[in-house]
Amino acid sequence: MKKVLIVGLGIAGMSAAISLKNIGWEPVIIERASERRRGGYFIGLFPEGIKAAQKLGSYEEIKIRTPDDSIENFEMNKKGKMKRGISFSDQPGNPQSTLRGDIEEGLWQTVDQSIKIIYSTVPIEIKQKDQVVNVKLKNILTDVVQTESYDLVIGADGLRSTVRSLVFGSHDKYMKSLNTMIVAFQMKKDLPVLINQQSITLVEKNRSVWFFGLKDTNPTVLFTYRTKDIDSQFIYPIKDVLKDKYKGMTGENFVNHALSELEKAENPLTDSVHQVIMPKWSKGNVVMLGDSAWCLTLYSGMGASAGMMGANVLGEKLSQSPEDIQTALENYESELRPFINKHQKLAFLKSQFFVPSNLFYGFLRSRIIKMKAKQKFKN
Ligand SMILES: Cc1cc2nc3c(=O)[nH]c(=O)nc-3n(C[C@H](O)[C@H](O)[C@H](O)COP(=O)(O)OP(=O)(O)OC[C@H]3O[C@@H](n4cnc5c(N)ncnc54)[C@H](O)[C@@H]3O)c2cc1C
Structure with missing residues (x-):
């Protein structure tokens, strides 16, 4: 059975664990925090995210709070x-309204008890040789370090990803x-x-x-x-x-x-x-997923959705090329790139809806809302 280390117990990390377990891999998740985080902020879940959550078998477990x-x-x-x-x-x-914690809680229902999770643990070194990824894992409470080997490592550790900085280079190269x-x-x-x-x-x-x-x-x-x-x-x-x-x-x-x-x-x-702009999401048998790979930002309204979608695509591509991880990672990237590029571009425009940078965008925004509100409540 192939072994995958997933760094980060967020939406992307949990989704990846579910997706890879479903295709017969053995996932292990490490999380820097000492326990699973809860609560969080408003999330709008667009149809792409709903579909992805359904595919993971978690949508029914996510509490929807749309007024x-x-x-x-x-x-x-x-x-x-x-x-x-x-x-x-x-x-x-x-989009349906929910909280980040509600999505994580929904995914957790599948992850809990079925996937090994190691808390208070971070990667401090990642080396690759002959299709094997050797990772030095450090327990940040005890300072104990041990080295484990995996067939694949997934960096799902968010905007300021340690996996990205260990394998691809410093944050300022990728964070915009x-x-x-x-x-x-x-x-x-x-x-x-x-x-x-x-x-x-x-x-x-x-x-x-x-x-x-x-x-x-x-x-x-x-x-x-x-x-x-x-x-x-x-x-x-x-x-x-x-x-x-x-x-x-x-x-x-x-x-x-x-x-x-x-x-x-x-x-x-x-x-x-910040957005994360990486020219390539994988190096050898290390691959990035979620905010660590492409952070679309809150303005796109697609970050949570993209994390779940990406996990599904990764699982699908690995199951199509079980003996050729490189091809699977390339196929993962070529399928997902157009979607991510589109939403990275749109996020700049959408940010004007959230917080206009000049009076023109402010005016445009209020006209659109006035018109939509009129349409909605005309009866
Ligand atoms: C205010 C706000 C509003 C948003 N609104 C929307 C919305 O409406 N719709 C939408 O789809 N998206 C929205 N998003 C984006 C969405 O929340 C994120 O894209 C998504 O939660 C990212 O998930 P992730 O798992 O990739 O990363 P994270 O949520 O950042 O998870 C990373 C995990 O990795 C852990 N970690 C970090 N470093 C290490 C390490 N070195 N070792 C081990 N573990 C580590 C962290 O503790 C964390 O648990 C919003 C974001 C914000 C901030």
């Missing part, structure tokens, strides 16, 4: 009035900044003023705040803003940075409410936004 269609959504206008907007699900493809920041978290309670499941978006040039109303759980918040000076965003506590960045924003009471919720939030995510 009821009758629920109203709002945009804050320049005068501070709440105007009718559209929901995330009203865009082409009608979009000059934007995000802070994302789930609130402990509903928003005052809005009723259950309603959403509101506050968008101005270079800064926005999104409140995503969800079914059967509290809303999530996304702050996203543009800056050319990414490094200095990490010097002070993020709450102070946001207070400064969002000073004077129309709808300040919503901003203040979100800031007070940020203090109570469990594991809020603060990060700069």
Whole structure:
């Protein structure tokens, strides 16, 4: 039985484990954290992701939290009035709303008990010889190092991937900044003023705040803003940075409410936004998958979907060429590349919808939403 090491217990890593186990491989997952992470932020799951999750046999296990269609959504206008907007699900493809943790929980139902997982462990050296990948694994709690051999290693360890830096080179070779920041978290309670499941978006040039109303759980918040000076965003506590960045924003009471919720939030995510652009996703018998390979960013709305799709394609190609891993990895790449390239290009445009960089995009965005809201509620 062929053995695969998967680095990272996220959406891509778990999907890869399921997909490769289904074709008769023996997967082992290592995860840097000491336990499986939970919770997370809003995710829109597009039809491609739904199909991929179904193929993995996990879709039924993912809790879908799309608000009821009758629920109203709002945009804050320049005068501070709440105007009718559209929901995330009203865009082409009608994505379903869920949380990152819900997708991971869904995949976990298959992974748990059937796949070996080693926590608090990272790769520190990866060497290849004669189709064998020798990996030095370090337990970061005990500092114990041991070397294991695998037929294949999958780097599914996210944006700042260790596998990528060990095998392909340093982060700055592959990470392309979009000059934007995000802070994302789930609130402990509903928003005052809005009723259950309603959403509101506050968008101005270079800064926005999104409140995503969800079914059967509290809303999530996304702050996203543009800056050319990414490094200095990490010097002070993020709450102070946001207070400064969002000073004077129309709808300040919503901003203040979100800031007070940020203090109570469990594991809020603060990060700069980057795409990963790799000319090739594999070297020998090491292959990259998910954000570590192509990070599409939140603006694409496709990162989770692409991770699951990629895992399915990888499994399919390995099962078609069981004795020729190189050919399988090349076929994996040639099938997936066009989809990834398309969504990497689209992400720049879509980022203007999330946080317009000038008044023209801001104007265009509000016209489109006004028109869509009118169509939706004309009856
Ligand atoms: C705010 C926000 C909103 C988003 N919205 C959407 C959306 O609407 N739709 C959508 O499809 N996608 C969305 N995405 C993108 C999506 O969440 C990601 O693309 C997806 O979760 C990436 O999964 P992954 O498994 O590739 O990486 P990760 O989720 O980053 O998982 C990597 C795992 O590897 C582990 N790890 C890291 N380093 C090591 C190491 N050295 N050794 C061992 N383990 C390691 C980490 O602890 C982690 O568990 C959004 C992202 C964000 C931030």
